[in-house]
Amino acid sequence: MNANVDINCETMAGLLTRHWWLLALRGLAAVTFGVLAFVWPRITLLTLIIFFGAYVLVNGVLSFILAAKAPKDFPRFTGLILPGLVSVAAGAVACGMPGITALALLVVIATWSCLNGIMEIVSAIRLRKEINNEWLWILAGLVSIVFGVLVLIWPGAGALALIWWIGASSVFFGVMLIALAFRMRRWKGFASPAPGPA
Secondary structure, three states: OHHHHHHHHHHHHHHHHHOHHHHHHHHHHHHHHHHHHHHOOOOOHHHHHHHHHHHHHHHHHHHHHHHHHOOOOOOHHHHHHHHHHHHHHHHHHHHHOOOOOHHHHHHHHHHHHHHHHHHHHHHHHHOOOOOOOHHHHHHHHHHHHHHHHHHHHOOOOOHHHHHHHHHHHHHHHHHHHHHHHHHHHHOHHHHOOOOOOO
């Protein structure tokens, strides 16, 4: 059993180092969403729904791309497909219900943020012995969870304050993912050692 776990972890580490740019794209999508919230503080609810829906759909599609590239022995469903499904479902709710209320949208955003953060942390913990700087991934997940919890605790906060929260957490989350992606890019050579004697 331990041997199988080691194989899966090594495969996941190799997958992420080979496709580090997909992790960077996820971070870029989060930063873009956060920056738009900052530069457009008087954003309407409909526009916010469109931005959020586009962001989480991109996040889900990138997870599916990684899942398609994963080797056969990699746990695709729990590691990549499930997070992708959560993102696509959140995006579908946001984009498919343009008449959604502000409170309902906040619940969707907060729930997605918490679930996404939990799955990011689980992935980082599984890889802690295989990659360097996994704390960036864990920190990104924690930020996502804290943001989601704050929104659920204070859903009645002013619209402007909520937009600032959304913008700040998205930018921070995205920056952490981009930093991790470029660190994994530099780590690529270590993840693929030259063949040698057994």
